[in-house]
Amino acid sequence: GAVVSQHPSWVICKSGTSVKIECRSLDFQATTMFWYRQFPKQSLMLMATSNEGSKATYEQGVEKDKFLINHASLTLSTLTVTSAHPEDSSFYICSVRPGAKKDTQYFGPGTRLTVL
Amino acid sequence: KNEVEQSPQNLTAQEGEFITINCSYSVGISALHWLQQHPGGGIVSLFMLSSGKKKHGRLIATINIQEKHSSLHITASHPRDSAVYICAVLSRGGADGLTFGKGTHLIIQP
Numbered sequence: 001g002a003v004v005s006q007h008p009s010w011v012i013c014k015s016g017t018s019v020k021i022e023c024r025s026l027d028f029q030a031t032t033m034f035w036y037r038q039f040p041k042q043s044l045m046l047m048a049t050s051n052e053g054s055k056a057t058y059e060q061g062v063e064k065d066k067f068l069i070n071h072a073s074l075t076l077s078t079l080t081v082t083s084a085h086p087e088d089s090s091f092y093i094c095s096v097r098p099g100a101k102k103d104t105q106y107f108g109p110g111t112r113l114t115v116l
Numbered sequence: 117k118n119e120v121e122q123s124p125q126n127l128t129a130q131e132g133e134f135i136t137i138n139c140s141y142s143v144g145i146s147a148l149h150w151l152q153q154h155p156g157g158g159i160v161s162l163f164m165l166s167s168g169k170k171k172h173g174r175l176i177a178t179i180n181i182q183e184k185h186s187s188l189h190i191t192a193s194h195p196r197d198s199a200v201y202i203c204a205v206l207s208r209g210g211a212d213g214l215t216f217g218k219g220t221h222l223i224i225q226p
Contacts, residue, residue, distance in 0.1 A: 091157050107159040107161060
């Protein structure tokens, strides 16, 4: 069965609105979750590392005020795309790293965001 | 230059053929992942390697740490194997997140 879930699986929103994407670890507690983004015909790119109980670590070029990450519990991380623009349209995927296996990541099914 | 290079970018083969996808990387790594992405976008982790060889069903993955190279093989390929196969590395001592190749788009024709 699925180890990681994401919600919603797809979302269409108007420019200027905010969208929240949830990533849940179903089988284990995860102190670390990752958020990736994939533009059409491009490879996945790491956006940020979400750490339970502390601030997320953002990759260079990713605006932390635009992509708000909250990792409030050991099983849930949320990514909020604030004031979304059409260029934010992308496929957003989270992954979860079990605490005991630092080389392992389990991926969520992804969320396709379309901003009109 | 991307830290992770995959070849070929696109591959079309006939059902039953033996498939090889290659991945080269330029950094020291602690692990390498092979992932499968279907048209809907969801990603499935196939293998995680830090040395040697792993086999799961018709899939085989190998890695040569000295040469910074890994291969994914599919034996007796089937149309349901059609997908994008992605190589990703976890840098040793670097960022915790994975660095991905651009993927190999595989089509197996009946």
